[in-house]
Amino acid sequence: xxxxxxxKRYFITLSYDGTRYHGWQIxxxxxxxxERLQGALSTLLREDITxxxxxxxxxxxxxxxxxxxxxxxxxxxxEGTEDINCxxxxxxxxxxxxxxxxxxxxxxxxxxxxxxxxxxxxxYHYYIHTVKDPFRRAYSCELHYPLDFDKMNEAAKVLMxxxxxxxxxxxxxxxxxTLCQVTEARWIQxxxxxxxxxxxxxxxxxxxxxxxxGTLIEVxxxxxxxxxxxxxxxxxxxxxxxxxxxGHALFLEDIKY
Numbered sequence: 001x002x003x004x005x006x007x008k009r010y011f012i013t014l015s016y017d018g019t020r021y022h023g024w025q026i027x028x029x030x031x032x033x034x035e036r037l038q039g040a041l042s043t044l045l046r047e048d049i050t051x052x053x054x055x056x057x058x059x060x061x062x063x064x065x066x067x068x069x070x071x072x073x074x075x076x077x078x079e080g081t082e083d084i085n086c087x088x089x090x091x092x093x094x095x096x097x098x099x100x101x102x103x104x105x106x107x108x109x110x111x112x113x114x115x116x117x118x119x120x121x122x123x124y125h126y127y128i129h130t131v132k133d134p135f136r137r138a139y140s141c142e143l144h145y146p147l148d149f150d151k152m153n154e155a156a157k158v159l160m161x162x163x164x165x166x167x168x169x170x171x172x173x174x175x176x177x178t179l180c181q182v183t184e185a186r187w188i189q190x191x192x193x194x195x196x197x198x199x200x201x202x203x204x205x206x207x208x209x210x211x212x213x214g215t216l217i218e219v220x221x222x223x224x225x226x227x228x229x230x231x232x233x234x235x236x237x238x239x240x241x242x243x244x245x246x247g248h249a250l251f252l253e254d255i256k257y
Contacts, residue, residue, distance in 0.1 A: 007071040010086070012037070012051070012093075017100040018062045019138065019248065025056045033057075033101060037068065040096045044089065047076055054115045054123060054255050056209065060247035062139070065104075069253050084108070113257070121183065123200040123254040124209045126245065131193045140194065141249040145256075147220035148186050149195065155219040155229045156185040156197070159212065166236035168215070170207035178205055178236070185212075197252070206242055210230040214242030243247045 014037070022030030026038075034051060041049040051068040078084050086106040094104045111230070127140035159165075161183045166178035185198035197213055215232060218224040224232070225244070232240045 006074050007111065008074055008076075008084070009069055009071050009109050009113065010084070010106055011109045011115065012068045012070070012090075012106050013070065013104040014066050014068070014103065015064050015102050016062065016066065018057060018060050020100065022059045023057055023061065024063075024066070025055050030059075031034060033063075033066075036097060036101055038092075040071060043077060043096065044092050045078055046074065046189050047072065047201045052115050054119050054205070055204070055252065056212075057250075057252055058247050061252070062248075063252040063255050066252060067119070067257075069109070069113070071111075098144045100121070110173075110227075114250070118257055119255050121200055121202055121256040122204060122252065123184070123198065123203070124131075124238045125253045126197040126199075126213045127194070127207060127249045128196070129194040131192075136194070139249060140249075141246055142217075143217070145221055147217065148222065149189070149220060150224075152216045152220040153187050155216055155226055156187065158233070159185045159199075159230060162233050162238060165205055165212075165233070167207040167232050167238060167241045168208045168211035169238060170211075171238045175205060180204060180208070187216075195211070200254075209250060210245040210247065211238070211241050211243075213245045216242070218242040 016033050021033050024033050026035045028034050032054060038049050039050050040067045049070050057063055075082055078089060078120040090103045090106045128143050129136045129140045130143055163179045163181060165180050169178050170174060180201045180203050182201045184198060186195050187195050189195050199209060219229055
């Protein structure tokens, strides 16, 4: 077993289009972003590399910013030297990875920094549009019923009054706690027919953002009152919340450390 002090830790900042992937995490029967990244690193560094991501995006979900870490033995060589050139490694990774995964930077960090557990907040955006648009369809959800965004924003503010979001957690998900601290939740209009929902929290449950959006849309359609929205949260039952919205319109936007 390699001693911890003989390892060097590196953070990778990357982005990806999740359209053709079964999510971030390695899957037995589908291609994942993690698998692609590990394979490229293992090829370049000639080591069996395991990467740990800041979170797990689901199938079809995109990331404008994902962070992952990996460890290397101190004597590991890259292009003949033990002094890893992070800029060159990022360049070589981009050459090797497919068109829909891009590396922004690689940097050596303290060994006690962890891509997942050291993150203090994560921000997601969910995009919708209300007219048919062939140029938005791949990254935004097309809706054709009237929505009251003022009511949806009132309901979004309610999220910051609660900590237990079991109502928005995927049924059967293996989680130790359903507690999250939401610090931002609001709808932002970008054109007469397009909006996005921004939500920031210290952590997210599996499927949480898409379930929150689906429930807020029920409010916007007049099918759920603000009091009803509170009751959904307080009831902690996934079956009482709205439907899970399609993954293609969801982006992991930012991660803070």
